[in-house]
Amino acid sequence: MRRSQRTVHRALWPLLALAVGLGLALGLGLRAPPAAPQAAEVTR
């Protein structure tokens, strides 16, 4: 790669990686908890 390509590469991909890392963390943090198992039917 030329120096200009390396410079663009090195400037852009960390920003992209940061954005994706943040998005991934938010996606994990904000996802709904798993549905609770249905309560067993109570028999008298």
Place this chain on the structure above:
Amino acid sequence: MSVGFRAVQWNRAKLVYDAILLVGVALYIGLFLLIAYRIDPPKDLPAEIDLRIRAFGSCAFVMLTIILSIGPLARLDRRFLPLLYNRRHFGVLTFIIASLHVSYMLEWYAVQGNLPNLINELMTWGDYGKFIGFPFKVLGIIALGILFLMAATSHDFWLGLLTPRVWKGLHMALYVAYALVVMHVALGIMQYVHTPLIPAMLIGGFGIVTVLHLVAGWRERAGDRGGTAADGGWIAVGAPASIPDKGARIVAAPGGERIAVFRDGAEIGALTNLCAHQAGPIGEGRIIDGCVTCPWHGYQYRLADGCAPPPFTEKLATYRVRISNGVVEVHPDALQPGTPASIFLQATPE
């Protein structure tokens, strides 16, 4: 190397590479489906199609992760260079696998008579303002579009037409495609299937790609610093013996472009570090059969003048070299591609 247009140039290395790729993909998808059927057999046709969607989708993600890891791995360790050789076929196969993932998704909607729901899903504009609930399929569609563009322009015909600089820049869009795919999974299946395997796959794949690029970039940054120019702008390379025989030392011109100074016995010559094919790092190659050979795809050039041996026509820029007080020096002003500029030492260095 090319003297004319040929649709595909096959050789044994490419055939072996492609065979390994196909076997690997078949094994992954076969094992995925086998294990999934054993653990939880699908109860109806849509569930069966859903398994195929997941098998092909996860396979495409793994393939993209490997493709993006090959570049830094090859910089860090030469043993990974063979993986780079036919990476374009890897990319085209990834596009095919991703396309099958999409076609099964369309079939999933179609067998239930729900294709209009897919259109509604993509055209519910209010959802585009949400984070959780974002129409994640759009991210996958855009990523597939990028993969298509890259697969369609992967042939050397496009490389020649667009020039290596534009072609390489275009193909850097793979990073954008990968980012879109990660978010497609994170905002899609990860939101409603609560197996730890999906976050593990995403974090693992994304982490590997990021760490490899950071390490490779850290090791390379020193090479971009311009060399110290002595009188008349000449840059000191080192004693002749410090240049490995049939190998090169790479120095940076004041502007930062790299120059590969090779030694072939008593002959010393300097070429641009950019291969005429894909701007690969010529200086990391070796002299094979009397020619400087690019480590990426084996393009060859004569050390004396930077010309590919006949009947090939590629030419590299050369640089003037001299010996001053026992030190090899190179002048950073590039000569016209194909200009003879190598010199011979009085005796071969030990």
